[in-house]
Amino acid sequence: AQSVTQLGSHVSVSEGALVLLRCNYSSSVPPYLFWYVQYPNQGLQLLLKYTSAATLVKGINGFEAEFKKSETSFHLTKPSAHMSDAAEYFCAVSPQYGNKLVFGAGTILRVKS
Amino acid sequence: SAVISQKPSRDICQRGTSLTIQCQVDSQVTMMFWYRQQPGQSLTLIATANQGSEATYESGFVIDKFPISRPNLTFSTLTVSNMSPEDSSIYLCSVDGRYGYTFGSGTRLTVV
Numbered sequence: 564a565q566s567v568t569q570l571g572s573h574v575s576v577s578e579g580a581l582v583l584l585r586c587n588y589s590s591s592v593p594p595y596l597f598w599y600v601q602y603p604n605q606g607l608q609l610l611l612k613y614t615s616a617a618t619l620v621k622g623i624n625g626f627e628a629e630f631k632k633s634e635t636s637f638h639l640t641k642p643s644a645h646m647s648d649a650a651e652y653f654c655a656v657s658p659q660y661g662n663k664l665v666f667g668a669g670t671i672l673r674v675k676s
Numbered sequence: 677s678a679v680i681s682q683k684p685s686r687d688i689c690q691r692g693t694s695l696t697i698q699c700q701v702d703s704q705v706t707m708m709f710w711y712r713q714q715p716g717q718s719l720t721l722i723a724t725a726n727q728g729s730e731a732t733y734e735s736g737f738v739i740d741k742f743p744i745s746r747p748n749l750t751f752s753t754l755t756v757s758n759m760s761p762e763d764s765s766i767y768l769c770s771v772d773g774r775y776g777y778t779f780g781s782g783t784r785l786t787v788v
């Protein structure tokens with residue numbers, strides 16, 4: 564069975580600082596991995612996805628994530644945080660495309676001015 | 677990517693009543709997924725709905741409580757039946773697409 568662990572339910576960074584949100588997965592097969600963002604009172608927006616192509620995946624809003632099979636990780640990064648990045652971020656895994664998503668618990672990102 | 681119209685966006689319901697949530701997709705999709713997001717928590721899959729067959733429910737969810745319809749490849753409904761305050765959550769539908777899974781904007785349900 565697939566599972567996702569997001570380390571840190573809350574992360575706080577200063578505006579302009581590096582954003583690092585951690586995600587580790589467990590999967591018996593090569594997984595598909597996703598990062599979603601949820602702004603207050605809104606639905607989920609796809610940031611980026613890994614589907615067994617390039618291990619470094621670039622997404623929207625300056626975010627990127629690197630798939631590291633040896634570490635079973637898919638951490639999300641952004642070089643410089645902006646106030647508008649404040650939101651909740653979810654990492655998700657699927658054993659194959661078209662199958663259900665299993666979500667991590669989420670990480671709330673706070674950006675301080 | 678697919679665009680999903682989900683309604684209602686929110687509702688306040690009396691306990692013991694039922695609410696039907698609708699999701700309309702702008703393209704044909706094979707599978708639709710229904711998730712629940714309880715307050716302050718992550719998303720949990722309720723069921724997977726394929727057109728022309730019974731929905732497949734995850735552990736802890738049953739058809740009598742969450743009946744699902746999937747009459748065609750662009751539409752699905754989820755009903756929350758005999759509601760109690762514990763059903764207060766955000767319910768979201770989702771579809772798989774070429775560029776990733778797309779989600780509806782969610783239905784924020786409050787049961788009083």
